[in-house]
Amino acid sequence: MTIIRPKIQLLDEKHKAQILLEAKNILETLGVYIENEQAIELLNSNGLNHKNSRFFLPSDLVDKCLGDVPSEIILYDRESEENLSLRDDNSYFNPGSAAMHILDDATYQRRKATTQDFIRFSKIVEQLKYIEAQSTALICNDIHIEAQDWHRLLICLTNCYKPIITGTFRKESFKIMRELLLACRLSEDDLARKPLAIFDAAPSPPLKWTDLTTQAIIDGAKSRIPVEFVSMPLGGANAPITLIGSITQICAENLAGIVISQLTARGAPLIWGGSPSMLDMKYGTPPMSAIESMMVNIGGVEMGKYLNMPTHAYMSVSDSMIPDTQAGLEAGMGILLGALAGINVNSGPGMLEFEITQSIEKLLIDNEIVGMVKRFLSGIEDYGKPFASDILQDYQKKEQLLTHPTTKKLFKTELFLPSSIINRMSYSMWKNSGEKSTRKRAMEEASKLIKKPPIKPIKEILRNELNKIASNYL
Amino acid sequence: MSQENIYREISAAIVELNKEKAIQMANKAIDERMNILDVIENGFAEGIRRVGELWDEGEFFLPELMMGAKIMQECLELLMPHLERGVERKTLGKVVIATIEGDIHSIGKTIVATMLRAYGFEVFDIGADVPVDKIIDTAIEKNADVIGISALLTTTMIGQKKVIEVLKEKGIADKFKVILGGAPITGEWVKECCADGYAGNAVEAVNLVKSLLSK
Numbered sequence: 101m102t103i104i105r106p107k108i109q110l111l112d113e114k115h116k117a118q119i120l121l122e123a124k125n126i127l128e129t130l131g132v133y134i135e136n137e138q139a140i141e142l143l144n145s146n147g148l149n150h151k152n153s154r155f156f157l158p159s160d161l162v163d164k165c166l167g168d169v170p171s172e173i174i175l176y177d178r179e180s181e182e183n184l185s186l187r188d189d190n191s192y193f194n195p196g197s198a199a200m201h202i203l204d205d206a207t208y209q210r211r212k213a214t215t216q217d218f219i220r221f222s223k224i225v226e227q228l229k230y231i232e233a234q235s236t237a238l239i240c241n242d243i244h245i246e247a248q249d250w251h252r253l254l255i256c257l258t259n260c261y262k263p264i265i266t267g268t269f270r271k272e273s274f275k276i277m278r279e280l281l282l283a284c285r286l287s288e289d290d291l292a293r294k295p296l297a298i299f300d301a302a303p304s305p306p307l308k309w310t311d312l313t314t315q316a317i318i319d320g321a322k323s324r325i326p327v328e329f330v331s332m333p334l335g336g337a338n339a340p341i342t343l344i345g346s347i348t349q350i351c352a353e354n355l356a357g358i359v360i361s362q363l364t365a366r367g368a369p370l371i372w373g374g375s376p377s378m379l380d381m382k383y384g385t386p387p388m389s390a391i392e393s394m395m396v397n398i399g400g401v402e403m404g405k406y407l408n409m410p411t412h413a414y415m416s417v418s419d420s421m422i423p424d425t426q427a428g429l430e431a432g433m434g435i436l437l438g439a440l441a442g443i444n445v446n447s448g449p450g451m452l453e454f455e456i457t458q459s460i461e462k463l464l465i466d467n468e469i470v471g472m473v474k475r476f477l478s479g480i481e482d483y484g485k486p487f488a489s490d491i492l493q494d495y496q497k498k499e500q501l502l503t504h505p506t507t508k509k510l511f512k513t514e515l516f517l518p519s520s521i522i523n524r525m526s527y528s529m530w531k532n533s534g535e536k537s538t539r540k541r542a543m544e545e546a547s548k549l550i551k552k553p554p555i556k557p558i559k560e561i562l563r564n565e566l567n568k569i570a571s572n573y574l
Numbered sequence: 575m576s577q578e579n580i581y582r583e584i585s586a587a588i589v590e591l592n593k594e595k596a597i598q599m600a601n602k603a604i605d606e607r608m609n610i611l612d613v614i615e616n617g618f619a620e621g622i623r624r625v626g627e628l629w630d631e632g633e634f635f636l637p638e639l640m641m642g643a644k645i646m647q648e649c650l651e652l653l654m655p656h657l658e659r660g661v662e663r664k665t666l667g668k669v670v671i672a673t674i675e676g677d678i679h680s681i682g683k684t685i686v687a688t689m690l691r692a693y694g695f696e697v698f699d700i701g702a703d704v705p706v707d708k709i710i711d712t713a714i715e716k717n718a719d720v721i722g723i724s725a726l727l728t729t730t731m732i733g734q735k736k737v738i739e740v741l742k743e744k745g746i747a748d749k750f751k752v753i754l755g756g757a758p759i760t761g762e763w764v765k766e767c768c769a770d771g772y773a774g775n776a777v778e779a780v781n782l783v784k785s786l787l788s789k
Binding site for chain 1 (some may be wrong): 629632635636637678681682685728729732757758762775776
């Protein structure tokens, strides 16, 4: 029996209630800017007041819509096998989405990513034990710009079986992406019952839902495909500098998204999330892994939990340019804090440079961190009394415990056993084995993983079907 | 108070971000019929240069940089109508600046515009989500020296290239220097677009525009 599930919390009940109340008040008085025609029609047909494109959402409508949002989403993999239950404090990890660059492991320089990079990336993600979902992590610059969003989904589906976090760059692409997902299921109903992908929808701070992202909410709701809100306040620039102010802004933007979704289709699956940051006051950059960004993330997620929704955050990214010490400490803190906060969908492993660059080396290092953190989450186990005296008595006879039955039985569950990326050699062993750095060890591990056969190979018939769909649009 | 002391006091007011004092000094210069051009160059401009240096040295942060630039701008607006007749403060150049169509990220662009103004450029900030044609039409209308185009999204960057392509089509590409800005912009992209340069921050942007226009 686990004694306690370790957990952290930044908000108390009183403040959660106050934040929610103020967020609803913001929607009533300041309103939300909406420019998508379908959404405008929808809001008008529900008799909502507006001034040009600014709609004012009454609190009773927000409450009603909140009451319709499901509290759990179960994601299934490509093979329709049950996989991830997004509820309570279950914490899962996936690589961050839509990086433009890849850090080239041969030259150590960042460069534009290509299809070949993403295929390799996806195959490696399939092999990573602790990265339970994949994402459309790289933008393939060798693909025509109008196909860049949906084509990434094709690569994901053909090279990795895991559930997918994705999104559109163009409104027209949702239809194509839905078609690709449907090819993996028996019917539309089957896809709705066994969702394979989540679509990101990011409001533009402050309080604006653009045409594209609103369309993603509407399309997702109609197809009963989960939509994940990625509210992105930049504290001190387009959001309050106070952490509590930024959390309130996340809350207001997400509540507006909930209204659009639930008015489109009651009970449409949603994930409450964000990718906030606090403006770096020296360089004007948006540090995703500043400690305050993490705090806003956690506070935002606590509001999602307060509303009984599945949650998401970008908590494993680093703002460093390379997988260096800064990257390790930022990803380490983010992963641990994200898991302790019980965030359901944690995005970011592999990501560097404000979500602009993906690195396979970092991805592998982050996978180790996630493994360690999952061990931490499983807490301290109570196997029954006595805890130690019997074992210590045996030690007196044998003078070692390595061969003790409890060690043999429990070492694999009590200990997280890292891969060779984590160095625990003696100094002389490390010296004699080539004095390899973490990055070097991660790249060696990547070379091994890429040679492994797929864990769940794609069936030829499905591959052909996906390629056929793609050829209609390329 | 000697002229030199007044210049020093003006400069200090800017560096101390003391808006009240800076405006008071501007009014004093007007009332005392001082040479306004000298007051601007030796007092206010000196102050904002120091603000830039302090940012560079890590003493000042963006809110202070922006605040200094805003105070400078307000003082310039007070002073400019009082330039001696026939004397024009040579602006360092005219810049039309915008965030490209499809992209509503305006913070970086606004910081750059504010800093350019503070350093003495005439800036026409035409906002965010601006279509290519509007950027070009404004540049022609204002007889701009420089066009600055910002893009934060990888999906909208293409618009930056489009501006240069349209300028070429119209046969007016050599009339303007085109600079790019935004997180995803690289030297490689600048080259691909045939742009004249890019800057990683607002102070770099000022230096870039200065150097382009001194060529």
